[in-house]
Amino acid sequence: MEDVKAVLLDGEHVTVEDVATVAHENVAVAISDAAWQRVKDCRKMVEELVSTGKVVYGVTTGFGKFSDVHISPEDAAQLQVNLIRSHACAVGQPMSIPAVRALMMLRANALSKGYSGIRPETLQLLIDCLNHGVHPVVPEQGSLGASGDLAPLSHLALVLMGEGEAFYQGERLPGGEALKKAGLSPIQLQAKEGLALINGTQIMTSIGTLTYVKAKALAKAADMIAALTVECLRGIPEAFAEEVHRVRPYPEQLGVASNLRRLLTGSKLTTEQGEIRVQDAYSLRCLPQVHGASRQVLTYVEDKLSIEVNSATDNPLLFLEEGKVISGGNFHGQPMAFAMDFLKIGMSELANISERRTERLVNPALSELPAFLSHQPGVESGMMILQYVSASLVSENKVLAHPASVDSIPSSANQEDHVSMGTTAARHAAQVIDNVSKVLAIELICAAEAAEFVGAEGLAPATRKLYDLLRGVVPPVLTDRSTSADIEKVAAALLQGKWVQEVEKISGELM
Incomplete structure (x- = not known):
């Protein structure tokens, strides 16, 4: 992109925002000079190990259960090629281009730390x-989330060898052909390199990072949409008073309450205690508590991602200063598995309470609306079936939110006897986020329809901006029509986060 510098990789300072930028905006990456020197020094160590024949897992031995099989120096290179070809057996739909870009960036960042022994030309x-x-x-599909994301990552390595398949300029091509069209040449893997390319958590982390960024955008959108619903249901914003949340001082709860106060400033539709009712239903009154708890999940997930994207998750690891090669377990995805499962639960709950607000908007027994x-x-059904769709999506999320991390299955003849299923957790988290975006889109569409009845002119300036943005893509449903395309368009807009930015110009930056 114009006027955007390359993101610099050094194995230490990549942020989740960097990953999203490279993934979605086609920004280039580069490796720092200091990182290049570490990579070169580490490679020399590998070459010395090979020449001396020292026993090192995956360099002078086989893999997994074959770790006791000695590999001669003349077979070291072929061992790596065989590793990639045999392990490239993942299945299912291809990862999205943004996810693959994130994956490539994160793998390069991990290798640039200088603990993996890859050659500079391969990196x-x-x-x-x-x-x-x-x-x-x-x-x-195909990763157990331990021993690294072996099967999917092997498909990445295949292309570097001039094999496999790749997308290039909109075409799906044989890997070698894609390289040639881009003016690049394949490499011949040498000792340790195949293992260095596939032994890591970058599949689950790339999917997880992009999913987290979407979740963060949806969390802000949920506050905005809920504020609009509060107005249309003539809610009581006193429940969001700073005094209430100060005595239960979770930072995220305080932040959501502050968001709601600012979003509702200037509203002519909200009411006071006793004016219509003494207190609102929980789906309105407990917004700071519920949305705030989901924000706590996001805080946890961001912390774990920030560590993982700058971690060495290879095995074995080479430590130059100590002169050691250590076989460990940094490839085990348990931290990411827990984080992604937690993300599923936290975001599912945002959808659960949103669906309940939608029900209040469309159910005449719970509101004064038609x-x-x-x-x-x-004669016409109005928004009746939109609530059905929302209910279906939140129910599906309950299935997807079942924790993948509590499962394990032994592999490699029981040598690898406990695995994380972290990649499954990340894939399911991505599905949950997609569903949440549609549930929130449905609430927003219904709230905008409710505003037609209560009077959009009475909305607060911030929520009126949201209403106007919605109306820019979804006209009022004055007579029955299909709304599937409307829901998809609004969900996409919410995931992009641009509407949040527009509303924040009025409300101030939201937490």
């Missing part, structure tokens, strides 16, 4: 593929 080719838009076809927000109740 350079990985960087060149990313910067030239050669995106390997990486099937989503049944199902229909302009001709009975």
Whole structure:
């Protein structure tokens, strides 16, 4: 992109925002000079190990259960090639291009730490593929989330060898052909390199990072949409008073309450205690407590991602200063598995309470609005079935929110006898977020319809901006029509976060 510098990789300072930028905006990456020196020094150590024949897992031995099989120096290179070819058996739909870009960036960042022993030219080719838009076809399924994301990552490595498949300029091509069209040449893997390319948590972390960024945007959107619903249901904002939340001082709860106060400033539709009712239902009154708790989940997830994106997750690891090669377990995805499962739960709850607000908007027994927000109740169904769809999505999320991390299954003849299922957790988290965006879109569409009845002119300036943004893509439903496309368009807009930015120009930056 114009006027955007390359993101510098050094294995230490990548942020989740950097990952999203490279993934979605085609920003280039580069490796720092200091990182290049560490990579070169570490490679020398590998070459010395090979020449002396010292027993080192995956360098002079086989893999997994074959770790006791000695590999001669003349077979060291073929061992790596065989590793990639045999392990490239992932299945399912290809990962999205943004997710693959994030994956390539994170793998390069991990390798740039200088603990993996990869050759500089191999790492350079990985960087060149990313910067030239050669995106390997990486099937989503097949990782146990321990021993690294072996099967999917092997499809990335195949392309560097001139094999496999890659997307290039909108075409799905054989890997070698994609490299050639981009002006690049494949490499011949040498000792340790195959293992260095596939032994890591970058599949689950790339999916997880992009999912987290979307979740963060949806959390802000949820506050905005809920504020609009509060107005349309003539809610009581006194429940969001600073005094209430100061005596239960979770930072996230305080932040959501502050968001709601600012979003509702200037509203002519909200009411006071006793004016219509003494207190609101929980789905309105407990917004800071519930949305705030989901924000606590996001805080936890961001902390874990910030560590993981700058971690060495290879095995074995080479420590230059100590002169040691240590076989460990940094490839085990348990931290990411827990984080992604927690993310699923926290975001599912945002959808759960949103669906309950939608029900209040469309159910005449729970509001003073026309049944199902229909302009001709009975003759026309109005928003009736939108609530059905919302209910279906939140129910599906309950299944997806089942923790993948509590499962394990032994592999490699019981040598790898406990695994994380972190990649499954990340994939399911991505599905949950997609569902949450649609549940929130449905609430927003219904709240905008309710505003037609209570008077959009009475909305607060911030929520009126949200209403206007919605109306820019979804006209009022004055008579029954299909709203599937409307829901999809609004969900996409919420995930992009641009509407949040527009509303924040009025409300001030939201937490």
